Amino acid sequence: MRGYNEIYELLKSYNQEHLLNFYDELSDTEKHSLLEQIESIDFELMKKLYNTRNEHVDANKEIKSFPYVVADELSFDEKKKYINAGIEIIKAGKVAVCQLAGGQGTRLGFDGPKGTYIVNVTPPKSIFEIFADKIKKTYSDYGVKVKWYIMTSNANDEATKKFFKENNYFEYGEENISFFKQSELPLLDAEGDLILSDKGKVFMAANGNGGVYEALKSNGILDELDRLKIEYLGIGNVDNILLDILDPLYIGMMANGGYDLALKTIPKTSPNEKVGVVCKIDNKPGVVEYTEISEEMANMRDENGKLIYNEAYYGIAVFATELLKKIEKGLTYHIAFKKNSYIDKGGRYMAADTPNTYKFEMFIFDGFSFSENMLDLSVKREENFAPIKNKVGEDSPETAIKLYNDFYCLD
Numbered sequence: 001m002r003g004y005n006e007i008y009e010l011l012k013s014y015n016q017e018h019l020l021n022f023y024d025e026l027s028d029t030e031k032h033s034l035l036e037q038i039e040s041i042d043f044e045l046m047k048k049l050y051n052t053r054n055e056h057v058d059a060n061k062e063i064k065s066f067p068y069v070v071a072d073e074l075s076f077d078e079k080k081k082y083i084n085a086g087i088e089i090i091k092a093g094k095v096a097v098c099q100l101a102g103g104q105g106t107r108l109g110f111d112g113p114k115g116t117y118i119v120n121v122t123p124p125k126s127i128f129e130i131f132a133d134k135i136k137k138t139y140s141d142y143g144v145k146v147k148w149y150i151m152t153s154n155a156n157d158e159a160t161k162k163f164f165k166e167n168n169y170f171e172y173g174e175e176n177i178s179f180f181k182q183s184e185l186p187l188l189d190a191e192g193d194l195i196l197s198d199k200g201k202v203f204m205a206a207n208g209n210g211g212v213y214e215a216l217k218s219n220g221i222l223d224e225l226d227r228l229k230i231e232y233l234g235i236g237n238v239d240n241i242l243l244d245i246l247d248p249l250y251i252g253m254m255a256n257g258g259y260d261l262a263l264k265t266i267p268k269t270s271p272n273e274k275v276g277v278v279c280k281i282d283n284k285p286g287v288v289e290y291t292e293i294s295e296e297m298a299n300m301r302d303e304n305g306k307l308i309y310n311e312a313y314y315g316i317a318v319f320a321t322e323l324l325k326k327i328e329k330g331l332t333y334h335i336a337f338k339k340n341s342y343i344d345k346g347g348r349y350m351a352a353d354t355p356n357t358y359k360f361e362m363f364i365f366d367g368f369s370f371s372e373n374m375l376d377l378s379v380k381r382e383e384n385f386a387p388i389k390n391k392v393g394e395d396s397p398e399t400a401i402k403l404y405n406d407f408y409c410l411d
């Protein structure tokens with residue numbers, strides 16, 4: 001590791017030497033860990049991200065519609081064929097699942113990993129337990145313990161693992177559950193400077209759910225999938241309590257058609273719903289965000305009156321393991337201006353009540369462009385999507401509980 005003087009010079013060359021303003025107040029261990037943290041930062045990347053923060057990600061890209069199959073419009077025979085194929089693949093142990101659980105969950109405002117949030121269903125269960133119930137159902141139906149991966153981040157890794165341990169791994173067997181950590185990037189203040197979360201710590205945050213590709217590689221998960229002869233990895237958001245990855249129809253249809261990637265999507269509720277839609281971007285599969293699609297495009301309809309950009313991506317994708325190996329580093333970074341409290345250059349604690357920091361994130365859907373053959377399966381919203389994003393109102397525990405109870409016919 002480089003010493004203080006070298007690190008100071010490095011910081012100076014990027015006008016970031018304020019990160020060492022409180023160095024003398026730190027213990028030896030804190031000093032060491034601060035220097036180590038600073039050494040791991042890609043300052044050139046941070047400079048570039050700040051300088052290009054106002055550039056529109058998808059400007060000048062050609063956007064076209066993406067064909068999709070409506071699950072409900074499949075014939076009885078087709079459904080039967082795909083379901084049987086899916087069951088065989090699950091029984092053969094060729095599928096694993098991965099939950100993206102590294103997010104900050106700032107909108108929910110819950111102090112802890114989102115998966116540990118207790119949802120007031122009857123009886124009350126954590127989000128992780130709700131998913132555990134699903135995966136255990138697959139075991140009781142098909143006699144196979146599907147491997148369950150959970151992506152965490154520095155901020156919640158320890159608490160997540162502790163929660164699983166305390167809950168005895170939901171009786172699914174510790175050996176069937178693996179945790180891996182995604183990487184982080186520094187936050188920047190409005191002037192583009194790095195900030196401290198503590199006098200001895202640079203303020204870093206998880207690099208977005210698109211960090212999953214690099215994390216799967218660097219944590220040896222892709223090698224493990226190969227070793228275990230797992231051909232498909234279903235990846236889904238942790239905060240959807242109706243997440244249904246191990247759906248035999250979905251898996252069977254993907255395998256039967258030789259697709260390297262399969263999404264489940266849901267029709268938009270209205271042209272202006274604030275969701276990303278599946279489309280072709282420069283002729284490759286992708287998702288365009290509602291902020292990046294014009295009013296005119298959002299309202300375009302086909303000859304049957306259906307919206308052309310109709311299918312919303314809601315955070316579920318099954319990847320062929322082979323495709324995951326091909327998805328390289330270098331996904332686009334998206335930018336958000338968020339509320340974060342930090343220690344300013346004079347050592348004062350800056351409580352944030354308005355957005356004050358830039359956060360850069362990669363999105364999982366930017367990796368879809370590597371697919372050569374993607375399936376978009378349109379499914380019923382009420383059977384697949386009950387998100388917990390906000391504390392109250394839309395997409396809150398209250399709305400998710402209602403959807404969950406309706407789906408399971410509970411009161």
Ligand code: UTP
Binds near residue numbers: 206
């Ligand atoms: P969201 O974009 O909804 O973010 O994540 P979030 O962090 O949960 O919540 P807010 O925006 O701060 O309120 C969608 C999914 O991606 C995961 C989340 O855990 C969730 O399952 N995610 C997000 C990660 O795994 N890592 C990240 O860096 C960001």
